[in-house]
Amino acid sequence: MTAGSRTSRADLAVVIPTFNERDRLDALLEGVFSAVDKHRINAQVIVVDDNSADGTGERAEQWAAGGRVRVVHRKAKLGLGSAVMEGFAVADSDVVGVMDADLSHPPDLLPLLYATLVGSELDVVVASRYIPGAGTRQWPVGRRVLSRIACWLARPVTPVRDATSGFFLVRRRCLRNFRTAVTGFKIGLEVLVRARPRRVAEVGYVFVGRSSGESKLTIREGFGYLGQLVALYLAVMSQAGERPGHHIVQHVEATASAVARGVQI
Numbered sequence: 373m374t375a376g377s378r379t380s381r382a383d384l385a386v387v388i389p390t391f392n393e394r395d396r397l398d399a400l401l402e403g404v405f406s407a408v409d410k411h412r413i414n415a416q417v418i419v420v421d422d423n424s425a426d427g428t429g430e431r432a433e434q435w436a437a438g439g440r441v442r443v444v445h446r447k448a449k450l451g452l453g454s455a456v457m458e459g460f461a462v463a464d465s466d467v468v469g470v471m472d473a474d475l476s477h478p479p480d481l482l483p484l485l486y487a488t489l490v491g492s493e494l495d496v497v498v499a500s501r502y503i504p505g506a507g508t509r510q511w512p513v514g515r516r517v518l519s520r521i522a523c524w525l526a527r528p529v530t531p532v533r534d535a536t537s538g539f540f541l542v543r544r545r546c547l548r549n550f551r552t553a554v555t556g557f558k559i560g561l562e563v564l565v566r567a568r569p570r571r572v573a574e575v576g577y578v579f580v581g582r583s584s585g586e587s588k589l590t591i592r593e594g595f596g597y598l599g600q601l602v603a604l605y606l607a608v609m610s611q612a613g614e615r616p617g618h619h620i621v622q623h624v625e626a627t628a629s630a631v632a633r634g635v636q637i
Contacts (some may be wrong), residue, residue: 380418384486386469387459389452390421393473394428401435403479411483418463420444420455442555453557469541470560477539481577485541488575495523495546495569498532499539499577506576517536525601529608530564531618532574554600565604568611573619
C-alpha cells in the first residue's frame with residue numbers, strides 16, 4: 373500500500389482552516405505528508421474552507437482524491453474557532469491537531485509534537501514561540517508586542533507561555549466535554565482552559581511571518597480576545613482542582629526518551 377492510498381485509521385488528524393490560501397496549499401500539504409511519512413505516522417489532514425474565492429476548496433478536493441485529505445466546505449467566513457471545531461468533529465484519530473495554512477507553522481515540527489504527546493502521556497502539546505530556544509522571524513515589531521501582551525494577559529488562566537499559539541495537538545478524550553462559543557482566533561486557549569487538560573507541554577519552534585497574502589488579524593478580533601479572556605477568568609474562578617502540570621521541551625534532544633517510547637523520529 374502506498375503512502376497516498378492509506379485507508380487505516382489515522383494516528384493523527386491535522387485540521388487546517390483555510391480562507392484564500394490556494395497559493396500556499398500545495399506546499400503546505402506536501403510538507404505535512406513528507407514530515408509524517410518520514411517518521412511513519414499515519415496522518416489525515418482535514419481542510420476546513422470558509423468559501424474561499426480563490427479556489428482553495430477546489431484545490432483541496434483534488435488532494436482529497438488521494439484518500440489522505442478530507443475537505444469540509446462552509447458557506448461563508450465563519451471564524452477560525454468554529455472551523456477548528458468542525459474539523460475535530462469529523463476527525464478519525466485519537467490525537468487531533470491544528471495548524472495555520474499560511475506556512476508560518478513548520479510541518480517538520482509535527483513528528484516531534486506527536487512523539488512528545490504520545491511518549492510522555494500528555495494531554496496537550498503546544499508549539500511555542502515564547503520559551504527558551506524558540507522565537508519569531510519576519511514579524512513586524514507591533515505584532516510581536518501585541519502577541520506578547522496577549523500571552524501575558526492569559527497567564528492567570530494557564531501556565532502555558534504561548535497560550536495564543538494556533539499550532540497544537542490534543543488527545544480527543546480531552547474534548548469529550550469541551551464546549552465553547554468562541555468563533556475567533558484563540559481556540560487553543562479555550563482548549564487549554566475549558567477542556568481542563570492535566571498534563572501540558574510546550575515545544576519550542578521559530579515562527580515565520582507570512583511571506584505573502586494579508587494577515588487575518590483585525591481590531592474586532594482584538595476586542596473579541598479581551599472578551600474571551602474575561603469569560604475565561606470567570607471560568608477558572610469557578611473551577612475546582614489544581615492547575616495543569618506544565619513541561620517545557622526546548623530542543624529535540626530533550627525529548628529523546630519520550631520519542632523512544634512513542635514513535636520513531
